[in-house]
Amino acid sequence: MTGARMTGARMTGARATGEEEHGLRVLPVGRHGLLVELPTAEAAEAFHAELLRRRTAGELPATREIVPGARTVLLEGLAEPARLAARLPEWAIPPLTPGQDATLEIAVRYDGPDLEQVAKLWRVPPDEVVRMHAATEFRVAFCGFAPGFGYLTGLPEEYHVPRRASPRTRVPAGAVALAGAYTGVYPRASPGGWQLIGTAPHTVLWDPERTPAALLTPGTHVRFVPEETR
Amino acid sequence: MTAALEIVRAGALTTVQDLGRPGHAHLGAPRSGALDEPAHRLANRLLGNPPEAATLETTLTGCTVRALRPTTAVVTGAPCPVTVDGRPAAWGTPVRLPAGAVLATGTVTHGLRGYLAFEGGVDVTPVLGSRATDLLTGLGPEPLRDGTLLHLGTPPSAPPAPASAAHWQAPPGELVLPVVYGPRADWFTAAAHRTLITGTYRVASASNRIGLRLEGPPLERAREGELPSEGMALGALQVPPEGRPVLFLADHPVTGGYPVIGVVPEEALAGAGQAPPGTAVRFWAVR
Numbered sequence: 096m097t098g099a100r101m102t103g104a105r106m107t108g109a110r111a112t113g114e115e116e117h118g119l120r121v122l123p124v125g126r127h128g129l130l131v132e133l134p135t136a137e138a139a140e141a142f143h144a145e146l147l148r149r150r151t152a153g154e155l156p157a158t159r160e161i162v163p164g165a166r167t168v169l170l171e172g173l174a175e176p177a178r179l180a181a182r183l184p185e186w187a188i189p190p191l192t193p194g195q196d197a198t199l200e201i202a203v204r205y206d207g208p209d210l211e212q213v214a215k216l217w218r219v220p221p222d223e224v225v226r227m228h229a230a231t232e233f234r235v236a237f238c239g240f241a242p243g244f245g246y247l248t249g250l251p252e253e254y255h256v257p258r259r260a261s262p263r264t265r266v267p268a269g270a271v272a273l274a275g276a277y278t279g280v281y282p283r284a285s286p287g288g289w290q291l292i293g294t295a296p297h298t299v300l301w302d303p304e305r306t307p308a309a310l311l312t313p314g315t316h317v318r319f320v321p322e323e324t325r
Numbered sequence: 326m327t328a329a330l331e332i333v334r335a336g337a338l339t340t341v342q343d344l345g346r347p348g349h350a351h352l353g354a355p356r357s358g359a360l361d362e363p364a365h366r367l368a369n370r371l372l373g374n375p376p377e378a379a380t381l382e383t384t385l386t387g388c389t390v391r392a393l394r395p396t397t398a399v400v401t402g403a404p405c406p407v408t409v410d411g412r413p414a415a416w417g418t419p420v421r422l423p424a425g426a427v428l429a430t431g432t433v434t435h436g437l438r439g440y441l442a443f444e445g446g447v448d449v450t451p452v453l454g455s456r457a458t459d460l461l462t463g464l465g466p467e468p469l470r471d472g473t474l475l476h477l478g479t480p481p482s483a484p485p486a487p488a489s490a491a492h493w494q495a496p497p498g499e500l501v502l503p504v505v506y507g508p509r510a511d512w513f514t515a516a517a518h519r520t521l522i523t524g525t526y527r528v529a530s531a532s533n534r535i536g537l538r539l540e541g542p543p544l545e546r547a548r549e550g551e552l553p554s555e556g557m558a559l560g561a562l563q564v565p566p567e568g569r570p571v572l573f574l575a576d577h578p579v580t581g582g583y584p585v586i587g588v589v590p591e592e593a594l595a596g597a598g599q600a601p602p603g604t605a606v607r608f609w610a611v612r
Contacts, residue, residue: 169556
């Protein structure tokens with residue numbers, strides 16, 4: 096089939112450098128792009144971190160965009176995508192090391208209208224949702240949906256929740272919400288189907304005057320700190 | 326600084342556009358920028374502006390602008406009648422506007438989007454390095470309204486390089502788009518691959534700067550479900566569950582979960598941006 100993978104890109108066994116098998120697939124995206132697919136979300140985050148490290152070190156060919164997804168990274172604007180594709184399977188990709196980078200703290204008032212519903216889904220009291228959510232070390236896996244909206248991973252699989260059956264026509268800016276494997280904070284008021292558990296009243300997620308404009312850039316570590324409710 | 330232009334009639338949709346804001350997709354910001362980039366660049370070249378100077382992108386019905394101080398303007402993109410103070414003026418040739426003059430561009434004779442450039446470029450506050458209006462996320466200035474006042478940048482000091490609007494390729498009656506299969510071509514049946522390159526599609530009226538929606542034979546999936554969100558490239562041919570492909574243009578979402586059967590190379594997207602609803606679209610597979 097014409098859409099076959101560009102390279103075999105599957106490694107067999109650990110290499111002399113000691114890295115584990117990546118199991119990465121490299122898929123063509125037009126004439127100047129690649130979509131690199133990894134077997135797990137963690138592997139995708141580690142691969143993304145390695146891409147950024149190599150770019151900073153000047154070891155990556157020029158790219159226009161590096162866009163992480165849930166299990167993929169899209170590279171756009173490569174002069175010679177096939178050359179890079181051929182090399183990727185050789186890369187040593189160090190695993191992510193939690194706790195090394197600075198953690199961004201976001202103050203949250205856990206007063207969301209879906210807190211009770213999430214507590215039911217988790218089969219714990221609402222207070223316990225707050226405690227567990229605030230005790231989780233999150234990481235921005237990727238961005239999308241709106242400028243400054245980060246998809247934060249970190250909740251164990253048993254705490255993944257479905258979207259609401261009917262989306263709200265208006266979710267306020269700063270709403271802290273859960274859906275699927277992710278936690279997110281709405282950068283501005285918009286329609287949304289996520290379960291709202293709280294509000295981050297003081298955090299500006301998106302400010303075009305700031306560099307970077309998005310507070311939550313891929314790879315950022317995040318912890319939510321409960322704010323005293325009156 | 327006093328305003329240099331007043332929008333008298335904004336038309337169907339007139340936005341400020343430039344070369345967009347590449348490099349911010351990972352933050353959720355689409356590239357945006359002029360859909361017919363060659364026409365935008367040509368307009369700037371005709372005036373001696375740098376290519377990144379902002380122009381006005383009009384849609385179908387043109388727009389009317391009053392010069393509040395003397396300036397020079399040029400109209401490129403979709404061919405249309407041009408008048409200054411009601412008298413016919415040249416399309417694709419710089420026109421000197423004295424203070425108070427009213428330049429009007431009419432409904433396009435073919436194509437869809439016109440580019441109206443001024444000496445020095447339209448000056449609005451850049452967001453992430455670009456003045457472009459992004460209709461998906463609302464970055465950049467609002468679409469223009471009747472009465473909007475605009476500033477202009479410093480006119481270029483060097484005379485314009487020789488250029489001719491004749492170099493601009495008018496959009497053909499039928500849009501024939503190259504497509505490179507992937508990244509998710511394997512999510513579709515062999516029959517769907519044939520359908521894509523043998524079928525005739527039409528540009529749907531719901532098309533906009535985000536994407537060209539296509540009407541025509543649906544593309545059959547070889548597997549069900551959605552993908553975990555993944556990066557979407559400019560030119561991606563994304564296929565929602567009902568099977569009619571959507572061609573992603575400059576204001577497209579940066580991530581998505583529907584499979585992309587193929588990607589239309591960037592150099593073919595200017596033509597897509599000039600295809601009005603109803604235009605016949607065919608695809609041919611390229612490598």
